[in-house]
Amino acid sequence: MVLRRIIQTVAVFLTNAYWLFPFSGSGIYTGRFKAVCAPGLNCWSCPAATTACPIGALQNSLATVRFNLGAGNYHFGLYVLGWLGLIGTAVGRMPCGWVCPFGFFQELVHKIPSRKFGIPRVLTWLKYPILALFVVLLPLFVVDSFGFGQTWFCKYICPAGTLEAGLPAMGLQSQLRPMVGWLFAHKVTLLLGFLVWMVFASRPFCRVACPLGALYSLFNKVSFFRMRWDEDACVHCQKCYQVCPMGVKFWENANHYDCIRCLRCYYEGCQFGAISYEWVGLPERVVRTGRRKQQKQQAAPSGGQSG
Known part of the structure; x- marks a missing residue:
């Protein structure tokens, strides 16, 4: 459908509209629009990104809960959950099919001529444990001595972050290259695995591992659309x-x-x-x-x- 392709393309450029990043000091846009979460999966650290990633923002919010409680601060940022809840209530998982840059990327890769295969249905349930464990439980309960957690999904799994932020950072900032270690190698290997999978199966990351899709999917049966x-x-x-x-x-x-x-x-x-x-x-x-x-x-x- 031509209309959907146009909307997907526009969404990619709207969420990655900062093309002055080669001339900025940090290489990353940090303006006021970064306080707004994109409806799709798009890494905050992508040099061209003009909005925040909702999954990254949710992890950051949960990772500071223990510190805030220890400091006597009982005001918690529920903006991200509210934003995702409004989208989910309105249209369910529709953003995955219309405005998610990484979803669009997977569809383009899948067009590479090859024999196509399905994905066992049992694997499609993995995204829910990933959402619960890496996005919610680990950032909330595994904290350092100060009470701060980590963004576990972004740090250890997210192939979109590796593609949009990790690899460009290595190309743009030479001072980071000597610090490459096992974690970066692990993330690149995971990305390569998904890239190959994308060629032979349609949207494997969306169907198997995306926590944002898992969150939106909870609204499919009750959304207005x-x-x-x-x-x-x-x-x-x-x-x-x-x-x-x-x-x-x-x-x-x-x-x-x-x-x-x-x-x-x-x-x-x-x-x-x-x-x-x-x-x-x-x-x-x-x-x-x-x-x-x-x-x-x-x-x-x-x-x-x-x-």
């Missing part, structure tokens, strides 16, 4: 499954936790009107086959008139 399935119209041709980048079988669960609401099943898949969507209870039932019939009727000359 929802997908709908008409059992009577469905012929089980599985065309929706064939075009789905997340491997969702729509007829099993129209609002599956892995559905990123990219609408490919709606625009490119179903030809029988079995798939639709609704916003706050108002259904959208104009399917592609219906549009084609309407266009043909409008294009045809009226009865009794010559062409």
Whole structure:
């Protein structure tokens, strides 16, 4: 769908619009927009990034809770959770399919010609333990002597951070190269593994390891925007499954936790009107086959008139 590609491209440039980074002292934008979290996964430390990463911001917030409690400060920043909650309540996991730069990157890599494979469904549950352990529990409970935690997911897992921040930093700041050690090697190896996986399977990081996607997915069944399935119209041709980048079988669960609401099943898949969507209870039932019939009727000359 052309519209989605345009929106994805615009989102990449809006969240990475600071192209003066080669001439800045730190190499990283630190202006007022960095206080705003992007809706998708985009590393704070990317030299061109103009917004913050919601997962990084959430970890930073949790990593200071123990210190604040020890200092008698009971005011905690809930802005990130509120922001993600508002997005999730409105559209569920839709940002993954429309505005996430790393999700868009995975789709482009997957276009490399190769034999394609699926991902075992059991692996798609891993993102929830990753969210719970690396984003919430470890930053909150594993702290230093001062009470500060670490951003465990960013530091030890996130391939988006390695691609957008780690590798560019090594290229732009030569003083960092002698400090390369096992951690950087581990992150690069993890990135390479995901890159290869992206070629053969669609969106593997989104489906298996992304904590942001895991968080948004919790809202899929209750968000204002929802997908709908008409059992009577469905012929089980599985065309929706064939075009789905997340491997969702729509007829099993129209609002599956892995559905990123990219609408490919709606625009490119179903030809029988079995798939639709609704916003706050108002259904959208104009399917592609219906549009084609309407266009043909409008294009045809009226009865009794010559062409």
